[in-house]
Amino acid sequence: MIQEIKPIRDRILKGGAQKYHDKNAETKKFFARKRIELLCDKGSFVEDGLYANCLDSELPADGVVTGLGKIQGRAIALMANDSTVKAGSWGARTVEKIVRIQEVAEKLQIPLFYLVDSAGARLTDQVEMFPGRRGAGRIFRNQARFSGVIPQICLLFGPSAAGGAYIPAFCDVLLMVEGNASMYLGSPRMAEAVIGEKVTLEDMGGAKIHCSTSGCGDFLCATEEEAIEKAKCYLSFLPQNYRACLPSVAGSDPERPVTDLKSLIPQSDARAYDMKQVIKTLVDKGSFFEIKELYAKEVITGFARLDGKTIAIVANQPLVKGGVLFVDSSDKAARFIQIANCYSIPILFIADVPGFMIGSKVEKEGMIRSGAKLIYAMSNADVPKISLIVRKAYGAGLYAMCGPAFDCDATIALPSAKIAVMGPEPAINAVYYNKMAELDPEAKKAFMAEKIKEYEANVDIFKLAGELIVDQMVDFHEVRTELIQRFGFYAQKHQDKDRRPGILPM
Amino acid sequence: MDSHDESWLHVWRLIMAIIKSEMAGTVLEVKVKVGDTIKGGQEIVILESMKMEVPVSASQSGKVTEVKKQVGDFVNEGEALIELA
Incomplete structure (x- = not known):
């Protein structure tokens, strides 16, 4: 008997249970597939590993969508955590899918997008997904090795906890959605239990903190749409890979004359x-x-x-x-x-x-x-x-x-x-410190004025141009x-x- | 201290703001005095540092309750300049 593909595929494409979709909607978070739709040119997305763990109805696509798409006609690879499936956690197939799409991006020499929204490791799968040669460590190894070879762009829509926090860290650029995106090695609950600190999630690892204080984030975005638009804009300045030509557009006059x-x-x-x-x-x-x-x-x-x-x-x-x-x-x-x-x-x-x-x-x-x-x-x-x-x-x-x-x-x-080792006053203070200490305030002022004049003549920009500096x-x-x-x-x-x-x- | 006092302290902490220096330098000018009402973004102090005039703006609106540094004082990065309520 030949089985029908469609019913199984339709079930997988829906992601996790409805209650998780509802929960996402409450916090203005899109479904992973909706994010891909917004990021890629219409109809351009081709998916890999859709049937990962397909015999388990609890694990559609094993919680991550991976594949190839186009952005303004340019080929890109992407992975997107599905937070409606076990909170986007990483199981054995999740990690294998991420590693594979990284390998594809490297092989094709095209930019790689990480759409992150994940609770981290799935502890029930730890032996399969954590320590081995193609375990989660391989994801970070690949990121580090592909750094500067293909652009790696991270959009953080939700949490990125513990080890998962290193995906954004190894990307070239990180866009964070305010209120939803967070990065931390230990949660506030863990911080209280282990070191006794009482702190909110937003204060410790929220988007605003990372974009203004820690320096981990590059863009603080009000909405997911804004983050996706900014990521596309970022890409528009970059080549496909380190050997490719830079994109260019028609020139225009500056905003101010x-x-x-x-x-x-x-x-x-x-x-x-x-x-x-x-x-x-x-x-x-x-x-x-x-x-x-x-x-x-x-x-x-x-x-x-x-x-x-x-x-x-x-x-x-x-x-x-x-x-x-x-x-x-x-x-x-x-x-x-x-x-x-x-x-x-x-x-x-x-x-x-x-x-x-x-x-x-x-x-x-x-x-x-x-x-x-x-x-x-x-x-x-x-x-x-x-x-x-x-x-x-x-x-x-x-x-x-x-x-x-x-x-x-x-x-x-x-x-x-003005080009100089330092400005005139500190320079004169340094050179004539002893001499000036002997002068009375009036004489000191006159001496300073004279020396400033000499100093400025010595580092005059036309003089430096004359010296071919x-x-x-x-x-x-x-x-x-x-x-x-x-x-x-x-x-x-x-x-x-x-x-x-x-x-x-x- | 009873619970009533504690909740007051909590409220006080919420409404009080301290404007701190973002870099080490010497106070060149204090542009506000106690009792002034100021707006967020308003220049309140000018520091001199690295031979540059460095304006310090209020991070929020409020009434000045204390001026912590005077002209000529050295102020390190992170030190309080003005207290607002």
Whole structure:
């Protein structure tokens, strides 16, 4: 007798029991298959392993949907936990399906999406799913090995607990839905039992905490639709894999006219201003796509388009903490530079930086360790790099923002640019400390004024251009055109794809 | 302390807010005084740090109940500047 496929398939496609669907609906969570429908082009999804555990009516697809689809015509692979089946927990077949779709994505060299909503390991299956060669550890191993080879994008719609929390951690980018997404190694209940801490889930591992404080999350999204749209937008800047060409679109004029740039830079060196407005005068209208917007805001990281072509931007933000580089902002910039480098995205550094933060607080936090990571990542990025010096580039800040010594393809200075080991006052204090201690206040002031004048003449930006330290000086309204032309030429730059990675400092 | 006091303390903690410094520096200007009503986002203190003027804004609206630092004081990252109720 030949059995009918349809009744079994229909049962599996419905997922878990109705009460779990209802529960999801109450918290504005979509069914896993609905999420796939929203993510992929209509009718493009082809599924693998639909019949995993099909003889057990309690385990449709074993709680995970895997397969291939298209996003705006581009092939992608995906896995989506089904939280209506045993809370999306991982059984033996679940893990095998995830490992297989990872292998498929690697074989086809296409981006891989992880739609995560899972309670973690299914304890009843632990021997089959946890310790072995193709156990859950293999998922993380694959993620780590495919890192920088194919884009890996995680959308977190629900919990991602204990070991499961490492799926988002190993992705290039993490989008989290506020109120539903959470990541933690031990639940609040466990924290209370083991260490005595009383804390809510939202406070310990909620989306907001991870996107603003821990730095684990990149995008805080109000709804699942928003997370899915943002994930598609993210993909639109990236190639299919590390060897593929970058996508490009038709170019457009910037949101703010290029002539606005001059008025955005304050006369006083100490005054704050909003670097995001500067970016709006440079890149194609509406193209700036900020990553980790809520985290370590003194540095801005994001993709944008310049005449239709993808670039990565690392910019100091004088509006927050004076634009000084801290521990978290250094880590944030370092990681973003690595993403850009892996996918051959040219990097524009926009510098206005007083330097790395000093003081006992940051030294204890490992300022040197994180600062070194940033300089390491930037040095090892061999994509086209342009450093635009808007105002200050002081001390190691110049180095971090891709100064001339770091194979910068061009250091471009605006007339407001200043490059020095440090600002005039601290420099003069350091050099003439003993002499100034002997002077009375009046004489000290006059001495300082005179020395500041000398100091500024010595590091005058035209003098530095004369010494060939900066490659080009441009007027404010000329920057955009200069960048478009130069990135056009530098696209030819040779990248050594076979170079072995070094050791991340400290 | 009876349970009535405790619940009051709880309410007080909820309505009181402390505005802290995000980085180490010296107080350059205090733009509010005790009794002022301020709005979330309003600049309340300007610090000088790394030779930059660093504005500190209120994270929420409220009435200033205490100014904890004066012009010229050193303030470390995370230290309280202003208390609101």
